[in-house]
Amino acid sequence: MKINATILTIGDEILIGQIVDTxxxxxxxxxNTIGIEVEEILSVKDEFQTIMEGFGRGISxxxxxxxxxxxxxxxxxxxxxxxxxxxxxxLVREEKVIQxxxxxxxxxxxxxxxxxxNQDQALIPEKSTFIQNxxxxxxxxxxxxxxxxxxxxxxxxxxxxxxxxDEIIPRLKNQFKSDEIVHRDILISGIPESDLAILIEDWExxxxxxxxxxxxxxxxxxxxxxxxxxxxRNDLENIIQQEIDSLKLIAGxxxxxxxxxxxxxxxxxxxxxxxxxxxxxxxxxxxxxxxLLTSISGSSTYFVGSVVSYATHVKTTVxxxxxxxxxxxxxxxxxVAMQMSKGVLKVLNxxxxxxxxxVAGPTRGEDSQEIGTCWIAVTNGNTTLTKKFFYPYLDRExxxxxxxxxxxxxxxxxxxxxx
Amino acid sequence: MKINATILTIGDEILIGQIVDTxxxxxxxxxNTIGIEVEEILSVKDEFQTIMEGFGRGISxxxxxxxxxxxxxxxxxxxxxxxxxxxxxxLVREEKVIQxxxxxxxxxxxxxxxxxxNQDQALIPEKSTFIQNxxxxxxxxxxxxxxxxxxxxxxxxxxxxxxxxDEIIPRLKNQFKSDEIVHRDILISGIPESDLAILIEDWExxxxxxxxxxxxxxxxxxxxxxxxxxxxRNDLENIIQQEIDSLKLIAGxxxxxxxxxxxxxxxxxxxxxxxxxxxxxxxxxxxxxxxLLTSISGSSTYFVGSVVSYATHVKTTVxxxxxxxxxxxxxxxxxVAMQMSKGVLKVLNxxxxxxxxxVAGPTRGEDSQEIGTCWIAVTNGNTTLTKKFFYPYLDRExxxxxxxxxxxxxxxxxxxxxx
Numbered sequence: 001m002k003i004n005a006t007i008l009t010i011g012d013e014i015l016i017g018q019i020v021d022t023x024x025x026x027x028x029x030x031x032n033t034i035g036i037e038v039e040e041i042l043s044v045k046d047e048f049q050t051i052m053e054g055f056g057r058g059i060s061x062x063x064x065x066x067x068x069x070x071x072x073x074x075x076x077x078x079x080x081x082x083x084x085x086x087x088x089x090x091l092v093r094e095e096k097v098i099q100x101x102x103x104x105x106x107x108x109x110x111x112x113x114x115x116x117x118n119q120d121q122a123l124i125p126e127k128s129t130f131i132q133n134x135x136x137x138x139x140x141x142x143x144x145x146x147x148x149x150x151x152x153x154x155x156x157x158x159x160x161x162x163x164x165x166d167e168i169i170p171r172l173k174n175q176f177k178s179d180e181i182v183h184r185d186i187l188i189s190g191i192p193e194s195d196l197a198i199l200i201e202d203w204e205x206x207x208x209x210x211x212x213x214x215x216x217x218x219x220x221x222x223x224x225x226x227x228x229x230x231x232x233r234n235d236l237e238n239i240i241q242q243e244i245d246s247l248k249l250i251a252g253x254x255x256x257x258x259x260x261x262x263x264x265x266x267x268x269x270x271x272x273x274x275x276x277x278x279x280x281x282x283x284x285x286x287x288x289x290x291x292l293l294t295s296i297s298g299s300s301t302y303f304v305g306s307v308v309s310y311a312t313h314v315k316t317t318v319x320x321x322x323x324x325x326x327x328x329x330x331x332x333x334x335x336v337a338m339q340m341s342k343g344v345l346k347v348l349n350x351x352x353x354x355x356x357x358x359v360a361g362p363t364r365g366e367d368s369q370e371i372g373t374c375w376i377a378v379t380n381g382n383t384t385l386t387k388k389f390f391y392p393y394l395d396r397e398x399x400x401x402x403x404x405x406x407x408x409x410x411x412x413x414x415x416x417x418x419x
Numbered sequence: 420m421k422i423n424a425t426i427l428t429i430g431d432e433i434l435i436g437q438i439v440d441t442x443x444x445x446x447x448x449x450x451n452t453i454g455i456e457v458e459e460i461l462s463v464k465d466e467f468q469t470i471m472e473g474f475g476r477g478i479s480x481x482x483x484x485x486x487x488x489x490x491x492x493x494x495x496x497x498x499x500x501x502x503x504x505x506x507x508x509x510l511v512r513e514e515k516v517i518q519x520x521x522x523x524x525x526x527x528x529x530x531x532x533x534x535x536x537n538q539d540q541a542l543i544p545e546k547s548t549f550i551q552n553x554x555x556x557x558x559x560x561x562x563x564x565x566x567x568x569x570x571x572x573x574x575x576x577x578x579x580x581x582x583x584x585d586e587i588i589p590r591l592k593n594q595f596k597s598d599e600i601v602h603r604d605i606l607i608s609g610i611p612e613s614d615l616a617i618l619i620e621d622w623e624x625x626x627x628x629x630x631x632x633x634x635x636x637x638x639x640x641x642x643x644x645x646x647x648x649x650x651x652r653n654d655l656e657n658i659i660q661q662e663i664d665s666l667k668l669i670a671g672x673x674x675x676x677x678x679x680x681x682x683x684x685x686x687x688x689x690x691x692x693x694x695x696x697x698x699x700x701x702x703x704x705x706x707x708x709x710x711l712l713t714s715i716s717g718s719s720t721y722f723v724g725s726v727v728s729y730a731t732h733v734k735t736t737v738x739x740x741x742x743x744x745x746x747x748x749x750x751x752x753x754x755v756a757m758q759m760s761k762g763v764l765k766v767l768n769x770x771x772x773x774x775x776x777x778v779a780g781p782t783r784g785e786d787s788q789e790i791g792t793c794w795i796a797v798t799n800g801n802t803t804l805t806k807k808f809f810y811p812y813l814d815r816e817x818x819x820x821x822x823x824x825x826x827x828x829x830x831x832x833x834x835x836x837x838x
Binding site: 012013014015016017018019020021022024025026027028029030031032037038039040041042043044045046050072073074075076105108110112115116117118134135137156157158161162181183185192193194195197198204212213214215216217218225227280282285286287288289290291293294295296297299300303304305306307308309310311313314317318347348349360361362393394395396397398400402 | 431432433434435436437438439440441443444445446447448449450451456457458459460461462463464465469491492493494495496524527529531534535536537553554556575576577580581600602604611612613614616617623631632633634635636637644646699701704705706707708709710712713714715716718719722723724725726727728729730732733736737766767768779780781812813814815816817819821
């Protein structure tokens with residue numbers, strides 16, 4: 001049975017671009033794990049009428065509407081009132097919510113009685129049931145409308161995540177016997193998207209109908225994503241693997257990673273398999289490579305540490321880069337990248353090291369190199385691989401992101417070539 | 420004159436939660452700078468019918484519809500066909516687009532003729548005009564429908580950003596004389612959201628109607644956001660400043676920063692003003708504090724560098740933490756945090772240093788401390804400020820994010836208290 005959902009996120013801060021709506025991606029991913037597909041994501045303002053319309057649209061499009069935001073105690077929180085109007089019911093007081101708020105206040109060291117606004121958080125639409133929120137003061141609301149469900153969650157990410165994980169997903173899993181959804185990504189590099197599409201056209205056309213293929217182009221690579229849904233997860237995974245095996249006969253030379261949802265995970269697997277450790281020496285990426293590496297659990301097994309050498313004197317004193325090399329070639333050069341990688345390898349005592357030095361812009365800094373230039377080096381002490389990148393069009397944020405990603409990709413390439 | 424917009428983002432990868440839709444926030448922010456308000460953001464799948472409906476909904480809700488995604492050369496790109504059907508017109512070939520693609524291929528070192536899929540990228544809906552995309556192969560489409568406009572942009576973030584910045588915003592600014600929109604955030608700490616709302620209720624009620632106030636609660640603080648729109652930016656900014664001045668008389672003790680859109684910017688201002696430099700020694704945050712500090716331009720003036728001491732031996736060898744202190748108090752302790760901060764201050768020769776040591780989870784690692792525990796220390800060599808945090812409910816990602824943010828906040832507090 002196919003079950004689908006829509007996501008409705010409420011909050012002016014999303015519409016003015018002050019925050020990126022990360023809640024929706026988290027919710028969509030969680031729903032996918034139990035076979036629920038998301039039809040659309042709608043973000044609207046903190047406006048009574050607009051929120052009501054959002055409920056109506058959500059319910060008309062799917063079995064399930066997951067809503068975040070607007071449950072707080074202040075004036076700009078209008079979701080509960082809009083839900084009442086939508087349902088045509090009143091608010092009733094739930095004592096258990098009061099107890100939860102008092103527990104939270106005690107935990108946070110607030111020594112005072114609940115005020116009116118706190119009290120109001122215990123008001124629940126008559127037609128809804130509530131789920132206690134141990135992470136915050138606003139309870140989660142669960143409303144059945146005929147055979148459909150509206151679920152209201154707070155917008156604060158860690159509260160929403162805790163409730164999704166601990167309360168909503170288990171309940172939904174119990175309630176619906178949904179089809180399984182399987183995603184798998186492979187990473188392609190060295191061929192333009194359009195050439196790839198032509199090269200694999202016949203193979204793509206023979207894919208079974210329940211497998212959907214998507215091309216996700218990046219700056220220097222393409223993620224090819226398989227999505228399949230059906231009753232049995234194992235069967236789906238096996239069929240996708242078979243299709244990838246036959247794809248390898250056609251385009252094997254371009255496949256960089258066979259399970260590439262995330263380059264950080266790819267690198268983790270390869271480092272653990274080869275029993276290698278890694279450190280980073282970062283200039284233009286400013287700690288972002290280290291941050292990526294440590295973003296996943298278990299990274300302490302292979303990630304030793306990092307020296308972010310933003311100021312030039314850190315390159316010479318801590319990493320031992322030769323000042324005359326800097327003078328001769330400039331800070332952003334192949335030679336400095338090499339010495340940085342070798343320096344951090346030695347200082348932090350890892351088996352591999354990767355370094356970055358470049359000009360992120362928008363100003364040139366102390367270097368004479370053009371904005372968008374970057375050198376990356378990977379070393380194990382004996383062999384060193386270097387590569388130059390030049391992205392003059394990227395803004396600072398994207399430049400750092402893409403260079404950091406390239407650094408991890410270069411490490412994968414280095415390990416494949418040398419181990 | 421008030422001009423409004425809706426944003427339509429197209430792509431299965433958004434609906435399965437594989438990527439976070441960062442495009443919408445960027446577009447919304449850019450539109451806000453020229454006084455255009457975003458009414459809603461809708462994300463839909465790569466489905467012909469759904470995309471067509473998206474155009475219809477967008478046009479019915481606002482003057483302007485900004486669309487991203489689905490313009491690529493492969494089968495899963497359906498936006499152009501859906502737009503043609505929506506407009507009731509055919510595709511026509513634009514030679515100039517071919518020339519742009521050939522230029523890009525040359526730049527990227529592809530030595531071959533354009534294939535059919537590349538050729539198809541030069542097909543433009545008859546009723547649209549195109550804007551050359553110097554960042555990629557898919558041109559931007561600009562379609563007038565009576566007094567409304569649909570603008571189609573590629574979904575690849577750096578292409579979309581370049582086009583918005585260089586082409587779309589200047590054209591829209593030229594076309595519409597829109598009201599100015601001003602946002603201003605102040606950072607409040609040390610008071611629950613509900614208490615704050617009651618404390619400032621009278622002040623809030625007397626705010627002029629064109630100023631909108633929003634409460635954005637974080638884990639340990641609240642962002643209070645002012646939004647005002649009107650004809651003159653200066654007037655709006657002055658009126659908001661006056662309101663903040665009168666708010667200070669009521670709640671001044673809780674105002675941590677008077678311009679807090681971003682703690683990184685707040686710290687930048689304060690460090691530049693006091694002529695201080697900073698370095699970081701990071702364990703559980705894994706480079707994320709350094710990464711935040713270097714996320715903004717000009718950070719090389721005050722950010723010296725960082726030692727990410729993930730492995731314990733880096734704490735002792737590079738940062739000079741005493742091994743017996745680690746044995747006695749464990750890696751996650753006030754004593755180790757203090758020694759880490761003092762160590763990096765000395766090694767990197769900065770005027771201030773901040774350190775983090777904690778257990779991000781989901782596993783405990785080599786330490787016996789509970790998951791969610793973290794110590795942060797800030798030092799200038801003479802005085803050291805330490806603080807313990809305990810967030811057992813946070814997942815790894817949020818834990819790192821919130822601890823990094825707390826570290827920057829603690830530095831701001833330290834500077835305010837000591838300089």
